[in-house]
Every structure is written in structure tokens, then in C-alpha cells.
Amino acid sequence: xxxxYTAFAYLIAxxxxxxxxxxxxHPTTSRRGNQMGIAGMAIAIVATFAHGGMSFxxxxxxxxxxxxxxxxxxxxxxxxxxxxxxxxxxAFHSLVGLAAVFVAASALNAPQSFGIGAPHHIHLESLIxxxxxxxxxxxxxxxxxxxxxxxxxxxxxxPIMFKGQHPLNLGLGVLIILLIILFVASGGSFVLFALIALxxxxxxxLLIIPIGGADMPVVVSMLNSYxxxxxxxxxxxxxxxxxxxxxxxxxxxxxxxxxxxxxGMNRSIINVIAGGFGATGEAAVSGPTGDKGVxxxxxxxxxxxxKNASKVIVVPGYGMAVSQAQHALREMADTLKKDGVxxxxxxxxxxxxxxxxxxxxxxEANVPYDDVFELEEINNEFxxxxxxxxxxxxxxxxPAAKTDPQSPIYGMPILDVEKARTVLFVKRSMASGYSGVxxxxxxxxxxxxxxxxxxKMTEEIVQGLAD
Amino acid sequence: MTPTxxxxxxxxxxxxxxxxxxxxxxxxxxxxQHAPPAAPFVYLFSIFVLAIxxxxxxxxxxxxxxxxxxxAVTNAISSVIIVGAMLAAGLHGSAVAHxxxxxxxxxxxVNIFGGFVVTNRMLSMFRKKQ
Numbered sequence: 001x002x003x004x005y006t007a008f009a010y011l012i013a014x015x016x017x018x019x020x021x022x023x024x025x026h027p028t029t030s031r032r033g034n035q036m037g038i039a040g041m042a043i044a045i046v047a048t049f050a051h052g053g054m055s056f057x058x059x060x061x062x063x064x065x066x067x068x069x070x071x072x073x074x075x076x077x078x079x080x081x082x083x084x085x086x087x088x089x090x091a092f093h094s095l096v097g098l099a100a101v102f103v104a105a106s107a108l109n110a111p112q113s114f115g116i117g118a119p120h121h122i123h124l125e126s127l128i129x130x131x132x133x134x135x136x137x138x139x140x141x142x143x144x145x146x147x148x149x150x151x152x153x154x155x156x157x158x159p160i161m162f163k164g165q166h167p168l169n170l171g172l173g174v175l176i177i178l179l180i181i182l183f184v185a186s187g188g189s190f191v192l193f194a195l196i197a198l199x200x201x202x203x204x205x206l207l208i209i210p211i212g213g214a215d216m217p218v219v220v221s222m223l224n225s226y227x228x229x230x231x232x233x234x235x236x237x238x239x240x241x242x243x244x245x246x247x248x249x250x251x252x253x254x255x256x257x258x259x260x261x262x263x264g265m266n267r268s269i270i271n272v273i274a275g276g277f278g279a280t281g282e283a284a285v286s287g288p289t290g291d292k293g294v295x296x297x298x299x300x301x302x303x304x305x306x307k308n309a310s311k312v313i314v315v316p317g318y319g320m321a322v323s324q325a326q327h328a329l330r331e332m333a334d335t336l337k338k339d340g341v342x343x344x345x346x347x348x349x350x351x352x353x354x355x356x357x358x359x360x361x362x363x364e365a366n367v368p369y370d371d372v373f374e375l376e377e378i379n380n381e382f383x384x385x386x387x388x389x390x391x392x393x394x395x396x397x398x399p400a401a402k403t404d405p406q407s408p409i410y411g412m413p414i415l416d417v418e419k420a421r422t423v424l425f426v427k428r429s430m431a432s433g434y435s436g437v438x439x440x441x442x443x444x445x446x447x448x449x450x451x452x453x454x455x456k457m458t459e460e461i462v463q464g465l466a467d
Numbered sequence: 468m469t470p471t472x473x474x475x476x477x478x479x480x481x482x483x484x485x486x487x488x489x490x491x492x493x494x495x496x497x498x499x500q501h502a503p504p505a506a507p508f509v510y511l512f513s514i515f516v517l518a519i520x521x522x523x524x525x526x527x528x529x530x531x532x533x534x535x536x537x538x539a540v541t542n543a544i545s546s547v548i549i550v551g552a553m554l555a556a557g558l559h560g561s562a563v564a565h566x567x568x569x570x571x572x573x574x575x576x577v578n579i580f581g582g583f584v585v586t587n588r589m590l591s592m593f594r595k596k597q
Contacts, residue, residue: 017544018522021522021525021526021541022525022528024537024540027532030590030593034536034583037540037583040547041579041583045549048549048550051554055557055558058557058558058559058565061568061572062553062556067576068576069573069574070576072581073578073581073584074580074584076577077580077581077582077584077588078588080585092542092578092582096542096548096575098574099552102570102571102574103555103567105563106552106556106564106567109563109567110558110564113559114555125508221538224538227542231545231547235511235551238550239511241511242550243551244515244518246545248515248522249518249522249525249526250545252523253537254541256523256527257526257534260534347531355538356531356536356537356538357535359532359533359534359535360536360592363592364592368595368596369532369593369594370595
């Protein structure tokens, strides 16, 4: 195909990708958006097949690769439980990173295929772009693998810290830049290429190990952003418009999500990346905690209180996902609604293990999306609620974030659940949340603790409501 | 100086000029060989910067409820890197490039199919109040 036609096809693909993201502005247009994304990808792939010089054998190899990868991807996507979504996404990010490394390696080995020069005579610019794509891709790869391992509980979510960690990371970063300069000056030495790859792989690993499990929403968003920048780097290397535009879109999208997550915790991105949050020593909370009385209730008590309420707000957290309580929860809401009780859901931006995770889990349980509200939308309504049902959330409801400047979570925007007439708090034990901070809400007179598994407790309440 | 001398001097100069011209042509050809790719960097970089702004404004419009599907779909579309993988695997490059290209095609295909399918699964669950 004529080169300008191909370029035009890539442009259409890029526009379709923009429209795909645009579609996600509302649930009603979102499926259409996804289809636009698929169309864009199909166009980009077909345009590449039409590239002059593609041999028949080459086409076969590509089709085979797509068939293998496509089958694996489809099966994984169909089988994955929605609670495990964050680790699936982390795994997918790692693949983009590794693919960027492979494409950079191919470009170094066969530059003529990409129109960037001849072997050992690669354009200077292309060498710079290639090495950047390589470094970011490699960091994304190992970083995402660690994020995956932490989310999948293959390794502990507790931050791994050691002395000199940050200087070491900084040193590795500087080393990568030096190696890139040497690589470009050498005109594309394979040894230096491999050294850049290895150093970047190591840095990706070291960057993520100090970050705790509760900060994974930021990490996943950040790696999402990195995978975009890696794609852009490769796009510059091979001068492909679709890749450059898409990489920029994904890069800024991930950066925005990281920002929203950080804001949701009132922490800077630097603070999150530095890691160590919730590791040790942060449990020291001012104020007496030990002797205060806690009101403990049963499922029957909770059912009784809810039955007599006119407005119930549910605050779900990661604990709900862990015990798979979302279906029981929806059943509870349905029963209450039948009795004329108004039921709403309040979602904190950092609830769950990735941005929007709770919304997906509730949607999976058939909770209508217009019953689900974000923090800013619903925070004023807690004072008019008779009951707040906190299930699997903790830190995001802790009033210490507003009142105690000593608290590590001070300044974090929280759901004002304590303003409700009664707070029902489902928890397995009195243990503190990920931040390691005690929640003074437990000791308030209007709080009733419901100790037990989130799913079992909710099912018992449903039973209690039926009686 | 006789007219003949002038004529022969002119001829010499012309000859020299011809050689220089030939050299220049040779240099130009060499330079063309090593010239940057068709699209200059500045041009591509401008598109990149503008695309970042487009991404910025589009993504802020995404409703927070759909942040998970957003992440899955951006992950799927970043796999457009398959374009590079296909060129590596499909053109007469080198054996090494073919192998790396093929591996990259497999990896990003997992992503493309997995990303779009899981997004579709998520989005089909979001429903309005009856």
C-alpha cells in the first residue's frame, strides 16, 4: 500500500482510540467506546499487514502469534474473577513492557525493517528513542511483575525496605542515563543495549518492592502510565503516528489516575514512590485507645436497626471484595428497598486495589450504577442517614484524618460516616487498617461493631430482615 | 596574457568546478543516506505533545465509576505496539528480529484480546436502575 495511505490508516486508528476513551465518560456510551478501541486496533493491524515488503511467511508468523496470544488473553479475561482484576491488569502491563523491550531489540538488530538506517548505521535520533523505549519498557516489565506478585499475594504486601535504598535507585537511574549516552555514542553497541536492559529491569524491581499493598492503586496507575510512555518511545523509534499518539494518551491517563489516587490519600506521588507506608512504627496513635468500651452487636440487632431506618448508606471497601460479599450485600439492599428503605452506596476513591475497583464489583452484583456515589457527591448526605453500613472499609472512614494532626492519615479526605445516626461496622477483628492506624470510630457511642466475616454477617442480616 | 592562456585557464577552472560539483553530489547522496527518517523529530514530537493534552482533557471526563475499565482499555490500546512487533516479525530483517518480533506479537496479542474482552465484561455489568 502507498505509504501515505498507511499513515492515514494509523491516524484513523489514533482518532478511534481517543473516541474510545471519550466513550468512557458515561456508562451508557462506554460499550460503544470499547468497540471503537477494537476498531482502531483492527485498522492499525490491517494497515501494517498492507505494508510493502511483508512476505507471505512473515504474515503467517504474525497470524500464528496473534492466534496464540489472542487465545491466552481471551481465556484469561473470561476466567478472571472481578476481585482479581488488579493483578490481571498488572500482568497485562508487564507484557506491554516486555514487548517494548523485544521491539527495541528487533529495531537494533534489523533497523532496515523500520526504515531507521542499516545495521550498525542507525540514525542517532532513533538510537536515543530506542534506548528510552527500552529502558521504560524494562522498568514497566519488572515493576509490574512485582505489583502482580504483591496483588496476587505471591509475596507479602509489606514494604521491603533496606538501608541506602533510595540512593541506590537514584544511582541506577543515573547509570541508565549514562549507559544510554554511551550506547548512542557507540552507534548502537549490543553489549550496552543489554546493559541498559538489565539495569532497567533491576530498577523496575527495586522501585516497587518498598511500596505497600494498600498503595497498589497508585502503583498500578503509575505502571499504566509507564507502559504508555514505553509505547510512545517505540513509536518515536519507528516513526509511527498511531503508537506515539496512543502512548501519549495512555501515559497521561495513567498519570491522571495516579494523581487522583494520591489525592484520595492526601499524599504526594513522591511519598508513595518512596514507599514504606504502613510498614512499622506508624501504629503509634495519640490518645487513649485501650480501655474504651466498644459496643458489639449481632446480625439480628443490625437487621432490627436497618428495618426501622428510612435511609441506609453502604460503604464498601477491599474487605468486601476479599470475602466476596457483594452479592449478599445487594440482596440486603434489595430487601431493604422492598420495605421502602432508601439505600445508597458511597465509594472512596482509594477503596479497593485499583481505581474504580469497587464500582466494578458492585456492578457485577447487579447494583445499579445510579445507586453508587463518589465521595464528593454523597459526603453531605451522611448526616441525613439513619444507618451507615461499613463493610470491609476502615481507614477511609477514620475521623482522625480530620481531627488528629499526629495521625499518618491526617488530611486524607474521608467519608463522614460518623455523622449518621448509627454506624454499623462489619469487621473480622479490632485490627487496624493498612495504614496501621486505630480507628476511633469504633469507640463512638453511635457505632455498633459487627464482628465476623463480611459475607456471612451480611447473609445473616438478610435472614434477620426476612424474619 | 593571450586569449589562449585565458581560455585554457578557464577550462582548468571549469574542470575543477566539475570535480567539486561531483564531490558535492557524492556528499549529498551520502548525507541523504544518513539523513533522519522522512518525518522530522520536531514534527512527531509536536503530535506527541498535543496528544498528551488530548489525553489529559479526555481522561478527566471519564467518570470515576469507570476508572477500572479505563485502565483495562488503555492497557489494550497501548498494545498498538504490535505494529512494531509485526514489522520486526514480518519483514526481511534478520533471524533475531523475527524471533523477537514473533515473541512481541504473542505478548501484545494477549494484551489486546485480554484487555478488550475484560473491558467488555466489565462494561456489560454496569446497568441502570430498573
